[in-house]
Amino acid sequence: MEANFFDRVYEVVRQIPEGKVTSYGAIAKALGAARSARMVGWAMNASHNMDDVPAHRVVNRIGMLSGKHHFEGTNLMQQLLENEGIKVEDNQIVDFEKHFWQPKVSGNK
DNA sequence: AAGGTGACCGGCC
DNA sequence: TGGCCGGCCACCT
Numbered sequence: 253m254e255a256n257f258f259d260r261v262y263e264v265v266r267q268i269p270e271g272k273v274t275s276y277g278a279i280a281k282a283l284g285a286a287r288s289a290r291m292v293g294w295a296m297n298a299s300h301n302m303d304d305v306p307a308h309r310v311v312n313r314i315g316m317l318s319g320k321h322h323f324e325g326t327n328l329m330q331q332l333l334e335n336e337g338i339k340v341e342d343n344q345i346v347d348f349e350k351h352f353w354q355p356k357v358s359g360n361k
Numbered sequence: 362a363a364g365g366t367g368a369c370c371g372g373c374c
Numbered sequence: 375t376g377g378c379c380g381g382c383c384a385c386c387t
Contacts, residue, residue, distance in 0.1 A: 257384060276369055280382095286370085287382050293368040294384065312369065319368030366386080374378080 257283070261295035262302055264355045268309045271337045272353035273345060275313045282355035293319065308332040315348025 264279050276292040285291065292310075296319060299305040308329040312318040320329035320343060330340040339346035 277371095280369080285383070288384080289369040289382085290367055291369090291383055291385090294366090296368055298385085299368095307368080310368080313371095317368090322368055364387090367384100370381090372379090372381105374376105 257291055258295040258298055261292050262299060262305045265296075265299070265305050265307065265310055267356060268306060268353055271351065273309045273311055273315070273333070273338060273348070273351050274353050274355055275311060275315075277313055278352075279310065279355050282357050297322065306332075309336075309353075311345060311348075315345035315352075317343045317345070 260283050261279060264282055265274075268274055276289040276296075277286060279292045280286050280289040283292075296305075296307045296310060299307045300322075307319065308323065310319070317329050317333075317340065320327070323329045325331070330343065333340050333345065338351050345351060
């Protein structure tokens with residue numbers, strides 16, 4: 253079925269392996285809408301209904317937990333990331349580039 | 362139906 | 375060096 257924009261975002265986020273993170277722009281780009289990074293974040297907002305969507309692995313381009321404020325706890329997002337081996341300092345991922353994972357550009361059309 | 366919003370990105374002043 | 379602005383597209387009221 254034709255996955256909506258949201259569903260497509262979820263699919264990509266679900267593909268994020270443990271200990272890895274990605275940026276909204278990267279996901280948007282993978283969807284073919286690099287300029288629609290906002291939509292990705294929008295979709296993440298609805299991801300609260302999804303249990304298979306590790307939104308905590310999605311951060312902005314600088315690796316900052318911009319959306320941590322949207323999580324249940326204040327540092328829940330950071331806790332989850334650290335739980336996977338990702339170091340987080342001051343709401344910012346350490347060695348973000350090293351943990352950066354580029355979404356697989358699905359040949360979906 | 363139209364307007365406003367948003368967990369962003371990139372560029373410009 | 376930092377702050378401001380526009381663009382982008384889909385969802386919500």
